Amino acid sequence: MRIAVVGTGYVGLVTGSCFADMGNIVTCVDVDQKKIRDLKKGIVPLFEPGLEEIIKRNRNRRLFFTTDLSKAVQSSDLIFIAVNTPAGKNGEVDINNVKAVALGIAKSINRHKIIINKSTVPIGMGDIVTQILIKRGPKDLSFDVVSNPEFLREGSAVADLLRPERVVIGATNRSAAQKVAEIYKPLRCPILITDLKSAEMIKYASNAFLATKISFINEIANLCDKVGADILQVTKGMSYDSRIGSQFFNSGLGFGGSCFPKDVAALVAIGKTSGYPFRILPEVLRINQFQRTLFVEKVRQIVGPLRGKTLAVWGLSFKPNTDDLREAPSLSILPALMARGAKLRAYDPVSMGKAKALLKKVKFCKDPYETVQGAEAVLVLTDWNEFKQVDFQKLRSILKQPILIDGRNMYDPREMAEKGFAYHGMGRGETSNF
Numbered sequence: 058m059r060i061a062v063v064g065t066g067y068v069g070l071v072t073g074s075c076f077a078d079m080g081n082i083v084t085c086v087d088v089d090q091k092k093i094r095d096l097k098k099g100i101v102p103l104f105e106p107g108l109e110e111i112i113k114r115n116r117n118r119r120l121f122f123t124t125d126l127s128k129a130v131q132s133s134d135l136i137f138i139a140v141n142t143p144a145g146k147n148g149e150v151d152i153n154n155v156k157a158v159a160l161g162i163a164k165s166i167n168r169h170k171i172i173i174n175k176s177t178v179p180i181g182m183g184d185i186v187t188q189i190l191i192k193r194g195p196k197d198l199s200f201d202v203v204s205n206p207e208f209l210r211e212g213s214a215v216a217d218l219l220r221p222e223r224v225v226i227g228a229t230n231r232s233a234a235q236k237v238a239e240i241y242k243p244l245r246c247p248i249l250i251t252d253l254k255s256a257e258m259i260k261y262a263s264n265a266f267l268a269t270k271i272s273f274i275n276e277i278a279n280l281c282d283k284v285g286a287d288i289l290q291v292t293k294g295m296s297y298d299s300r301i302g303s304q305f306f307n308s309g310l311g312f313g314g315s316c317f318p319k320d321v322a323a324l325v326a327i328g329k330t331s332g333y334p335f336r337i338l339p340e341v342l343r344i345n346q347f348q349r350t351l352f353v354e355k356v357r358q359i360v361g362p363l364r365g366k367t368l369a370v371w372g373l374s375f376k377p378n379t380d381d382l383r384e385a386p387s388l389s390i391l392p393a394l395m396a397r398g399a400k401l402r403a404y405d406p407v408s409m410g411k412a413k414a415l416l417k418k419v420k421f422c423k424d425p426y427e428t429v430q431g432a433e434a435v436l437v438l439t440d441w442n443e444f445k446q447v448d449f450q451k452l453r454s455i456l457k458q459p460i461l462i463d464g465r466n467m468y469d470p471r472e473m474a475e476k477g478f479a480y481h482g483m484g485r486g487e488t489s490n491f
């Protein structure tokens with residue numbers, strides 16, 4: 058099929074590249090001229106495992122990049138919108154990018170097109186896009202609007218896109234939905250065809266549910282700390298129950314990234330404007346923020362007054378295997394520690410380039426060992442695999458004090474005690490007998 062994908066961020070670039078790899082002819086469009094210039098040269102502007110190879114395999118054969126929306130629209134049958142939909146001032150969704158693309162399509166549409174929205178958008182956006190096309194497009198316009206929300210996760214985006222657990226397609230016209238479903242058929246996954254609004258709601262409800270699961274388990278972890286239970290034993294015991302499951306069940310610093318915080322806030326805002334003010338979701342967001350505050354307080358209690366003390370920080374991205382810092386716990390925890398007078402030495406395997414612009418006054422180091430020079434404690438903020446392989450003896454010999462404060466519950470408290478560390482996790486209680 059001839060496909061245009063508008064927006065070459067985490068979703069658009071991965072989607073476009075994978076669709077090309079599956080044999081379609083894909084043109085990726087973006088307003089960011091530098092990004093497109095780089096992509097044309099084969100420079101991939103974001104880190105996502107496996108993506109660079111796919112782009113290399115398909116670039117200039119089935120995968121093309123342009124800033125010219127009009128040409129891309131005219132030469133394609135299906136147009137995916139995958140632009141960013143950031144949070145507005147009060148948590149509501151800023152839909153201006155999607156509207157701008159819809160207007161661009163309306164101005165250049167030359168024959169029947171299927172316009173598919175992959176961006177996460179408020180329920181009813183399909184109707185807004187339809188209205189823009191009717192009002193601003195040519196008189197004899199023929200088109201279908203489809204919703205195809207994306208569920209990929211950064212850090213495993215390629216694998217998620219190629220092996221989805223489900224594909225959701227919402228449309229008014231079933232044959233347009235079926236045409237979109239054709240693209241996904243080779244992936245052999247369940248495909249739900251439904252109406253536009255239900256498809257849009259499925260995305261928000263899924264993210265809000267997962268965020269709620271994380272905030273719930275964080276509250277249980279906080280109670281574990283009070284009563285001396287180990288949250289890892291608790292979640293293990295709960296996870297055997299298939300009704301509960303084990304995913305998105307890690308206690309620690311809470312959720313971050315460009316989706317969960319924004320999408321939960323958006324659903325709260327949608328609820329308010331639709332006459333249903335949510336009770337549970339504002340609390341989910343408050344608990345998430347509280348986890349960061351709690352961690353800073355934990356550090357202060359363990360290390361003592363922070364003024365003039367040096368701390369080593371491991372991990373800055375909001376989760377492993379991504380360079381994405383959006384809503385990362387590090388962005389609120391590091392400034393809070395510095396405001397209390399701490400000096401910070403930080404390391405992250407891939408996000409330091411981006412972090413340097415956001416976290417001034419932090420000393421960025423070349424590896425985990427360099428961070429601990431003169432440090433009173435190590436703080437783990439992202440559970441990168443690399444941190445599991447550390448030589449703890451070497452670490453102990455460099456650290457001023459062998460204190461490890463693990464915001465991601467990466468390590469076993471008993472093993473850490475054997476290695477001579479004072480170990481503190483999130484909700485690990487008094488677990489040394491396990």
Ligand code: NAD
Binds near residue numbers: 064087154157
């Ligand atoms: P992103 O910020 O990484 O990329 C968005 C891209 O769209 C940018 O390159 C930007 O320049 C481009 N853009 C903005 N306006 C444009 C316009 N008018 N014309 C052409 N290009 C334009 O965003 P993302 O993380 O890929 O997210 C895209 C959408 O998908 C959002 O709605 C997001 O909520 C949703 N989503 C994201 C993820 C994720 O893990 N990142 C997962 C599922 C869904």
